[in-house]
Amino acid sequence: MSADQRQDIPLTVAGRVFSSRLLVGTGKYRDFDETAAAVEASGTELVTVAVRRTNLGQNPDEPNLLDALPTSRYTILPNTAGCYTAKDAVRTCKLARELLDGHNLVKLEVLGDDGTLYPNVVETLKAAETLVNDGFDVMVYTSDDPIVAKELERIGCCAVMPLGSLIGSGHGLLNPATLEIILEHAEVPILVDAGIGTPSDAALAMEMGCAGVLINSAIANARQPVRMAHAMKLAVEAGREAYLAERMPRRASASPSSPFAGRINA
């Protein structure tokens, strides 16, 4: 192996090492059995959860998501989905840390409005700074703005997660050119969070050099979620392998794969 070939090193986020580069969200599944089966088929080790008010006065035997996703097997990544201000996002992270016995890895997202779920970058930057100063390891959902990505890195976020397209839209990577700029300058893992619709989207992100992808809707909203979870696993692995292998150059003209020499009509 020559020295300038790309070497595989496992995904490392704030000192935590993961052998899978696929992060899976746990929303929108039919039930916890389907969640657990899809999560297993995806091969992920890092799963997101949301933090919400407990329904009071309900069946005390109601199943708990954290029982379906044992922390011995999965690293839980609580998110701040549904937060529109830095203040609410910080409160949610603190609740998550208490809920998970001091676990300090969080996925920060501060949204701008409920129509686009586009990140509110101003509030995201504020929340990131507060959380980093409070000892959280912050993986941050943001727009695909290279300047903002760099600023979040400077603040101390342990991973920057630009959107490929709007959350839950399944439009894939709408702006690979800006993603490429972000990747070129990044010193922390860059993961595509949001917008992946199908395995080829995930493979493209990985081929470009993303450290990972976070997928929820594309798995949960597939007709067969468990099968799609497996498809995403293969796509992420294939994309990563292709990134390491480095693709052939594009050419303007054809180049035959079979030699010209020895043709019977020569």
Place this chain on the structure above:
Amino acid sequence: MHIQLNGDQRELASPLTISELIDQLALTGRRIAVEVNEEIVPRSQHAETRLSPGDRVEIVHAIGGG
């Protein structure tokens, strides 16, 4: 006394600690986190933290999300 619990007004028959409130709600032993007036109350302090009139209490848990 009145408190606000997960956004709703609630009348408590007598002053309670957080542990007692959790017990009344049949949530003892569940994976939850508690915040009072926007400050986390760590599990280790539930038994000794007494609620006051007007307290805003949030009790949360983990659900599916992306």
